[in-house]
Amino acid sequence: MPLVGPLKLKAQLLCGDELAMGPGKADLLEAIQTEGSISGAGRSLGMSYRRTWLLVDAMNRCWSESLVEATPGGGQHRGARVTPAGLEVLAAYRALEAAVAAAAEGPLKALQAKLREEPRASRHEASQPEG
Protein backbone atom coordinates (compact mmCIF):
# COMPACT_ATOMS: atom_id res chain seq x y z
CA MET A 1 0.00 0.00 0.00
CA PRO A 2 1.76 3.19 -1.13
CA LEU A 3 2.47 5.80 1.52
CA VAL A 4 3.14 9.27 0.12
CA GLY A 5 4.27 11.28 3.14
CA PRO A 6 1.22 11.46 5.43
CA LEU A 7 -1.05 9.99 2.74
CA LYS A 8 -2.17 6.37 2.83
CA LEU A 9 -3.62 5.03 -0.41
CA LYS A 10 -5.46 1.77 -0.81
CA ALA A 11 -6.60 0.25 -4.11
CA GLN A 12 -8.95 -2.73 -4.04
CA LEU A 13 -10.30 -4.61 -7.06
CA LEU A 14 -13.70 -6.17 -6.63
CA CYS A 15 -15.18 -9.17 -8.41
CA GLY A 16 -18.84 -9.18 -7.46
CA ASP A 17 -18.77 -9.03 -3.66
CA GLU A 18 -15.31 -10.59 -3.39
CA LEU A 19 -11.99 -8.80 -3.13
CA ALA A 20 -10.00 -9.94 -6.17
CA MET A 21 -6.83 -7.96 -5.43
CA GLY A 22 -5.65 -5.54 -2.78
CA PRO A 23 -2.55 -4.74 -0.73
CA GLY A 24 -2.74 -7.95 1.33
CA LYS A 25 -3.32 -10.26 -1.63
CA ALA A 26 -0.50 -8.64 -3.62
CA ASP A 27 1.85 -9.14 -0.66
CA LEU A 28 0.69 -12.76 -0.47
CA LEU A 29 1.49 -13.39 -4.14
CA GLU A 30 4.98 -11.99 -3.56
CA ALA A 31 5.42 -14.20 -0.51
CA ILE A 32 4.34 -17.30 -2.46
CA GLN A 33 6.94 -16.43 -5.10
CA THR A 34 9.61 -16.12 -2.40
CA GLU A 35 8.60 -19.07 -0.23
CA GLY A 36 7.49 -21.50 -2.94
CA SER A 37 4.48 -22.68 -0.95
CA ILE A 38 1.17 -21.40 0.43
CA SER A 39 1.99 -22.55 3.94
CA GLY A 40 5.43 -20.89 3.87
CA ALA A 41 3.95 -17.67 2.51
CA GLY A 42 1.29 -17.58 5.22
CA ARG A 43 3.90 -18.22 7.90
CA SER A 44 6.11 -15.40 6.61
CA LEU A 45 3.12 -13.03 6.78
CA GLY A 46 1.97 -14.23 10.20
CA MET A 47 -1.32 -15.67 8.89
CA SER A 48 -2.95 -19.00 9.64
CA TYR A 49 -2.88 -21.62 6.91
CA ARG A 50 -6.66 -21.48 6.71
CA ARG A 51 -6.73 -17.71 6.17
CA THR A 52 -3.90 -17.89 3.64
CA TRP A 53 -5.66 -20.63 1.74
CA LEU A 54 -8.93 -18.67 1.68
CA LEU A 55 -7.15 -15.65 0.19
CA VAL A 56 -5.54 -17.82 -2.50
CA ASP A 57 -8.88 -19.48 -3.24
CA ALA A 58 -10.61 -16.09 -3.60
CA MET A 59 -7.90 -14.89 -6.00
CA ASN A 60 -8.17 -18.04 -8.06
CA ARG A 61 -11.95 -17.65 -8.34
CA CYS A 62 -11.96 -13.95 -9.28
CA TRP A 63 -9.72 -13.97 -12.35
CA SER A 64 -10.16 -15.64 -15.71
CA GLU A 65 -7.10 -17.80 -14.96
CA SER A 66 -5.79 -19.05 -11.61
CA LEU A 67 -3.12 -16.81 -10.08
CA VAL A 68 -1.61 -19.57 -7.90
CA GLU A 69 -1.19 -23.27 -8.66
CA ALA A 70 0.34 -26.28 -6.98
CA THR A 71 3.77 -27.13 -8.31
CA PRO A 72 4.25 -30.61 -9.82
CA GLY A 73 5.29 -33.34 -7.49
CA GLY A 74 3.67 -34.38 -4.28
CA GLY A 75 4.08 -35.49 -0.75
CA GLN A 76 5.43 -33.34 2.05
CA HIS A 77 7.45 -31.06 -0.17
CA ARG A 78 4.67 -30.14 -2.55
CA GLY A 79 4.70 -26.44 -3.11
CA ALA A 80 2.85 -23.68 -4.94
CA ARG A 81 3.82 -20.99 -7.39
CA VAL A 82 2.42 -17.86 -8.91
CA THR A 83 1.27 -18.59 -12.48
CA PRO A 84 2.26 -16.42 -15.46
CA ALA A 85 -1.26 -14.90 -15.29
CA GLY A 86 -0.67 -14.23 -11.58
CA LEU A 87 2.62 -12.47 -12.29
CA GLU A 88 0.89 -10.28 -14.88
CA VAL A 89 -1.92 -9.35 -12.49
CA LEU A 90 0.59 -8.64 -9.72
CA ALA A 91 2.71 -6.40 -11.97
CA ALA A 92 -0.36 -4.54 -13.26
CA TYR A 93 -1.65 -4.01 -9.71
CA ARG A 94 1.72 -2.66 -8.53
CA ALA A 95 1.79 -0.37 -11.60
CA LEU A 96 -1.68 0.89 -10.69
CA GLU A 97 -0.56 1.58 -7.12
CA ALA A 98 2.46 3.50 -8.41
CA ALA A 99 0.38 5.56 -10.87
CA VAL A 100 -2.10 6.45 -8.15
CA ALA A 101 0.68 7.46 -5.73
CA ALA A 102 2.34 9.64 -8.39
CA ALA A 103 -0.95 11.38 -9.19
CA ALA A 104 -1.53 12.18 -5.52
CA GLU A 105 1.72 14.08 -5.05
CA GLY A 106 0.59 17.40 -6.57
CA PRO A 107 -2.82 17.65 -4.87
CA LEU A 108 -1.24 16.51 -1.62
CA LYS A 109 0.86 19.67 -1.38
CA ALA A 110 -2.14 21.95 -0.78
CA LEU A 111 -3.25 19.63 2.04
CA GLN A 112 0.16 19.16 3.62
CA ALA A 113 0.61 22.92 3.95
CA LYS A 114 -2.31 22.93 6.42
CA LEU A 115 -1.75 19.55 8.10
CA ARG A 116 -0.12 19.53 11.54
CA GLU A 117 2.71 17.07 12.21
CA GLU A 118 1.03 15.90 15.41
CA PRO A 119 -2.56 16.48 16.53
CA ARG A 120 -3.29 19.00 19.26
CA ALA A 121 -4.31 17.41 22.56
CA SER A 122 -8.00 16.56 22.80
CA ARG A 123 -10.06 19.02 24.77
CA HIS A 124 -12.07 17.57 27.58
CA GLU A 125 -15.43 16.36 26.36
CA ALA A 126 -17.15 18.70 28.79
CA SER A 127 -16.17 21.49 26.38
CA GLN A 128 -17.49 19.75 23.29
CA PRO A 129 -18.98 22.12 20.73
CA GLU A 130 -22.74 22.15 20.83
CA GLY A 131 -25.03 21.91 17.82
Next chain:
Amino acid sequence: MPLVGPLKLKAQLLCGDELAMGPGKADLLEAIQTEGSISGAGRSLGMSYRRTWLLVDAMNRCWSESLVEATPGGGQHRGARVTPAGLEVLAAYRALEAAVAAAAEGPLKALQAKLREEPRASRHEASQPEG
Protein backbone atom coordinates in the same frame (compact mmCIF):
# COMPACT_ATOMS: atom_id res chain seq x y z
CA MET B 1 -14.54 7.25 -1.99
CA PRO B 2 -14.07 7.05 -5.76
CA LEU B 3 -15.20 3.86 -7.47
CA VAL B 4 -13.73 3.37 -10.94
CA GLY B 5 -15.60 0.36 -12.29
CA PRO B 6 -14.52 -2.57 -10.09
CA LEU B 7 -11.79 -0.49 -8.42
CA LYS B 8 -12.26 0.96 -4.93
CA LEU B 9 -9.79 3.67 -3.97
CA LYS B 10 -9.31 5.05 -0.49
CA ALA B 11 -7.12 8.03 0.41
CA GLN B 12 -6.42 8.73 4.08
CA LEU B 13 -4.37 11.60 5.48
CA LEU B 14 -2.60 10.91 8.74
CA CYS B 15 -1.53 13.37 11.42
CA GLY B 16 0.69 11.38 13.77
CA ASP B 17 -1.45 8.35 14.64
CA GLU B 18 -4.74 10.15 13.98
CA LEU B 19 -6.76 10.13 10.79
CA ALA B 20 -6.93 13.79 9.71
CA MET B 21 -9.05 13.26 6.58
CA GLY B 22 -10.59 10.34 4.76
CA PRO B 23 -13.79 9.38 2.95
CA GLY B 24 -15.92 9.37 6.12
CA LYS B 25 -14.63 12.70 7.45
CA ALA B 26 -15.08 14.36 4.04
CA ASP B 27 -18.67 13.12 3.92
CA LEU B 28 -19.16 14.45 7.45
CA LEU B 29 -17.93 17.93 6.48
CA GLU B 30 -20.40 17.95 3.59
CA ALA B 31 -23.20 16.84 5.88
CA ILE B 32 -22.37 19.62 8.38
CA GLN B 33 -22.56 22.12 5.51
CA THR B 34 -25.95 20.77 4.50
CA GLU B 35 -27.44 20.25 7.96
CA GLY B 36 -25.94 23.25 9.73
CA SER B 37 -25.20 21.29 12.89
CA ILE B 38 -23.03 18.42 14.15
CA SER B 39 -26.02 16.54 15.55
CA GLY B 40 -27.99 16.90 12.30
CA ALA B 41 -25.00 15.80 10.24
CA GLY B 42 -24.47 12.73 12.41
CA ARG B 43 -28.16 11.86 12.19
CA SER B 44 -28.12 12.14 8.39
CA LEU B 45 -25.15 9.74 8.27
CA GLY B 46 -26.62 7.31 10.81
CA MET B 47 -23.90 7.95 13.41
CA SER B 48 -24.26 8.55 17.13
CA TYR B 49 -23.68 12.09 18.38
CA ARG B 50 -20.68 10.88 20.35
CA ARG B 51 -19.01 9.31 17.31
CA THR B 52 -19.80 12.34 15.15
CA TRP B 53 -18.36 14.67 17.77
CA LEU B 54 -15.17 12.57 18.06
CA LEU B 55 -14.63 12.77 14.28
CA VAL B 56 -15.09 16.55 14.35
CA ASP B 57 -12.74 16.86 17.32
CA ALA B 58 -10.06 14.78 15.54
CA MET B 59 -10.34 16.94 12.42
CA ASN B 60 -10.07 20.13 14.47
CA ARG B 61 -6.93 18.86 16.23
CA CYS B 62 -5.12 17.64 13.08
CA TRP B 63 -5.09 20.82 11.00
CA SER B 64 -3.46 24.17 11.61
CA GLU B 65 -6.94 25.76 11.79
CA SER B 66 -10.23 24.24 12.94
CA LEU B 67 -12.32 22.78 10.12
CA VAL B 68 -15.63 23.03 12.00
CA GLU B 69 -16.83 25.71 14.42
CA ALA B 70 -19.96 26.47 16.39
CA THR B 71 -22.11 29.13 14.75
CA PRO B 72 -22.83 32.28 16.79
CA GLY B 73 -25.89 32.23 18.99
CA GLY B 74 -26.79 29.69 21.56
CA GLY B 75 -29.46 27.63 23.19
CA GLN B 76 -31.26 24.77 21.54
CA HIS B 77 -30.79 26.01 18.01
CA ARG B 78 -27.05 26.48 18.18
CA GLY B 79 -25.46 25.01 15.09
CA ALA B 80 -22.08 24.38 13.50
CA ARG B 81 -20.51 25.22 10.20
CA VAL B 82 -17.50 24.30 8.13
CA THR B 83 -14.90 27.09 8.38
CA PRO B 84 -13.22 28.63 5.31
CA ALA B 85 -10.15 26.51 6.15
CA GLY B 86 -12.44 23.45 6.31
CA LEU B 87 -13.90 24.21 2.90
CA GLU B 88 -10.38 24.50 1.46
CA VAL B 89 -9.28 21.19 2.97
CA LEU B 90 -12.47 19.51 1.75
CA ALA B 91 -12.03 20.82 -1.80
CA ALA B 92 -8.34 19.82 -1.86
CA TYR B 93 -9.19 16.33 -0.58
CA ARG B 94 -11.91 15.85 -3.21
CA ALA B 95 -9.43 17.08 -5.87
CA LEU B 96 -6.90 14.52 -4.65
CA GLU B 97 -9.53 11.75 -4.84
CA ALA B 98 -10.41 12.79 -8.38
CA ALA B 99 -6.75 12.93 -9.51
CA VAL B 100 -6.10 9.49 -8.06
CA ALA B 101 -9.19 8.03 -9.75
CA ALA B 102 -8.21 9.53 -13.11
CA ALA B 103 -4.67 8.12 -12.83
CA ALA B 104 -6.04 4.65 -12.13
CA GLU B 105 -8.10 4.42 -15.31
CA GLY B 106 -5.26 3.47 -17.67
CA PRO B 107 -3.55 0.83 -15.49
CA LEU B 108 -6.97 -0.56 -14.59
CA LYS B 109 -7.62 -1.67 -18.18
CA ALA B 110 -4.91 -4.36 -18.10
CA LEU B 111 -6.45 -5.73 -14.91
CA GLN B 112 -10.07 -5.52 -16.01
CA ALA B 113 -9.32 -7.60 -19.11
CA LYS B 114 -8.51 -10.55 -16.80
CA LEU B 115 -11.03 -9.90 -14.02
CA ARG B 116 -14.21 -11.99 -13.97
CA GLU B 117 -17.54 -10.24 -13.43
CA GLU B 118 -18.49 -12.71 -10.72
CA PRO B 119 -16.23 -15.15 -8.86
CA ARG B 120 -16.36 -18.84 -9.66
CA ALA B 121 -18.00 -20.93 -6.93
CA SER B 122 -15.65 -21.94 -4.11
CA ARG B 123 -14.37 -25.48 -4.31
CA HIS B 124 -14.93 -27.60 -1.27
CA GLU B 125 -12.09 -27.24 1.18
CA ALA B 126 -11.39 -30.95 0.88
CA SER B 127 -9.86 -30.11 -2.48
CA GLN B 128 -7.68 -27.28 -1.22
CA PRO B 129 -4.33 -27.07 -2.93
CA GLU B 130 -1.54 -28.44 -0.80
CA GLY B 131 1.78 -26.76 -0.17
